Amino acid sequence: AVKKFCFFADDHLPKLKNKSYSDYKLAEDEWKLLDLIKEVLQFASLCPAIKKGIDKLKKWHKNVKESDTYFTCLALHPGIKLDYCKEKWDIEAYATGYSKLEKMVRPLV
DSSP: OHHHHHHHHHHSSBBBBTOOOOGGOHHHHHHHHHHHHHHHTTGGGGGHHHHHHHHHHHHHHHHOOOOOOHHHHHOTTTTTTHHHHHHSSSSHHHHHHHHHHHHHHHHGG
């Protein structure tokens, strides 16, 4: 409906000053973006729950970064080992975890 309006308005409605109605026509990708915005806004009522979930993830992420246990458990787990940590963790976090693991294991060897 909006596309048709923009197409026919310039010929059938009062003229705009220094503009035409077709200037307000949306491209196909702009319509897709509007559809996405509409879809997101339908979930706006979930925002408080999503924020709580993100806050909880941040809390646990902080715990993981500050704890030697998590890296050690992953590194020693037979199904995960160091490859997972090396692949998924950022370089600094991996180096820190590996160093702490090394300090923990070295006295035992």
